[in-house]
Amino acid sequence: MNLSIDKNNSENLRYCKKCVMPITKPDLEFYDGKICSACHFFEKRKEIDWKKREERFHEILKKNKNPSSPYDCIVPCSGGKDSTYQTIKILELGYKPLCVNASTDKLSDLGRYNIENLKKLGVDFIEVSTNPNIRRRINKFTLETVGDISWAEHITIFTIPVRIAIQFKIPLIVWGENPQNENGGPLYKEDNHILDRSWLEEFGGLLGLRSTDITDLMSIDIKELYLYTYPSNEEIKNNKSTGIFLGHFFPWDGEENAKIAIKNGFKVYHKNIEGSIVNYENLDNAQMRIHDYFKFLKFGYDRVTDWCCWKIRRDRLTRDEAKELVIKYGGKYPINYLGFELSEILNEIDCSLDEFNLICDKFTNKKLFKCNNKGELIKDENQNLILNNSKFD
Numbered sequence: 025m026n027l028s029i030d031k032n033n034s035e036n037l038r039y040c041k042k043c044v045m046p047i048t049k050p051d052l053e054f055y056d057g058k059i060c061s062a063c064h065f066f067e068k069r070k071e072i073d074w075k076k077r078e079e080r081f082h083e084i085l086k087k088n089k090n091p092s093s094p095y096d097c098i099v100p101c102s103g104g105k106d107s108t109y110q111t112i113k114i115l116e117l118g119y120k121p122l123c124v125n126a127s128t129d130k131l132s133d134l135g136r137y138n139i140e141n142l143k144k145l146g147v148d149f150i151e152v153s154t155n156p157n158i159r160r161r162i163n164k165f166t167l168e169t170v171g172d173i174s175w176a177e178h179i180t181i182f183t184i185p186v187r188i189a190i191q192f193k194i195p196l197i198v199w200g201e202n203p204q205n206e207n208g209g210p211l212y213k214e215d216n217h218i219l220d221r222s223w224l225e226e227f228g229g230l231l232g233l234r235s236t237d238i239t240d241l242m243s244i245d246i247k248e249l250y251l252y253t254y255p256s257n258e259e260i261k262n263n264k265s266t267g268i269f270l271g272h273f274f275p276w277d278g279e280e281n282a283k284i285a286i287k288n289g290f291k292v293y294h295k296n297i298e299g300s301i302v303n304y305e306n307l308d309n310a311q312m313r314i315h316d317y318f319k320f321l322k323f324g325y326d327r328v329t330d331w332c333c334w335k336i337r338r339d340r341l342t343r344d345e346a347k348e349l350v351i352k353y354g355g356k357y358p359i360n361y362l363g364f365e366l367s368e369i370l371n372e373i374d375c376s377l378d379e380f381n382l383i384c385d386k387f388t389n390k391k392l393f394k395c396n397n398k399g400e401l402i403k404d405e406n407q408n409l410i411l412n413n414s415k416f417d
């Protein structure tokens with residue numbers, strides 16, 4: 025039974041009793057007001073017959089092979105730990121992937137190193153970059169209008185592999201984990217393992233903004249947004265395009281993926297990443313911390329909470345330890361990331377620090393944070409906000 029809760033009402037801001045995810049997380053549902061749907065899904069994994077799912081995976085790969093193509097499937101690759109693992113797994117299972125990379129907004133040296141390392145696993149690899157001048161304009165526009173600097177990145181990691189699949193006449197795309205499963209999306213999608221246009225529009229993080237909206241609102245010619253648009257229904261049908269999640273067929277574990285990637289040459293950061301509690305993820309895009317910070321402003325949690333929850337569910341962290349980590353490292357103003365200063369990252373999109381701070385305030389859910397008696401947000405000398413319920417009860 026689910027509780028009907030006003031997610032924006034701070035008086036109701038509560039956390040899952042098993043992990044530390046707040047009720048404000050979009051799409052998260054709660055059972056009996058206590059346990060979140062992500063914890064529920066994770067428990068149900070114990071009932072899965074993985075052998076059967078592996079057999080099903082092989083059936084799907086065989087059924088969707090284009091006999092005239094040298095490739096068995098497309099593997100979308102950021103070059104991160106998960107896509108390195110995905111590629112290793114597909115190769116181990118005996119298939120020939122075509123790896124496709126949608127370039128990130130501000131690729132770090134470490135990100136470049138790991139992409140080159142992934143290629144050396146022995147795969148053909150296509151890197152696709154969108155026009156950087158337009159991309160910068162879009163990044164600023166979406167930061168200002170929907171509070172997300174990474175909208176363009178989120179849409180192109182989904183659209184570009186599908187475009188390449190059609191160009192190369194490869195029907196099947198093997199994505200990584202279904203984030204709705206790992207993070208607890210609406211229950212009726214629990215068994216869904218297909219990624220298609222409707223999935224993208226519902227769960228792809230587009231925040232209600234489509235590329236056609238961008239053309240109108242920013243007066244950008246639609247031709248400039250070809251790579252930001254999902255192919256037409258006719259193109260999809262002609263190519264018999266299907267997208268599946270590898271995590272539906274094989275148990276998915278981000279930490280284990282990192283270990284496998286590291287064994288295969290993947291390089292990690294020299295310390296835990298700023299705004300995180302691990303050293304092996306989101307190494308490829310200097311803008312990523314800004315994206316995560318806006319999640320904190322809107323919903324009161326960030327990447328530290330995500331990681332704590334994943335670790336709690338796998339019995340690698342207690343809930344009390346997680347609370348401490350979230351209080352110590354979570355929700356910090358993104359003053360730097362991967363060796364870049366915030367001002368340097370913002371400079372790329374022609375945004376000053378003052379302008380950025382105003383945009384932050386605009387997207388901050390004031391019901392979640394302490395304000396003075398004039399209703400203004402209280403910040404410390406480092407611009408950090410204070411959560412109303414900072415004890416995570």
Ligand SMILES: [Zn+2]
Pocket residue numbers: 040041042043044045059060061062063
């Ligand atoms: Zn939970």
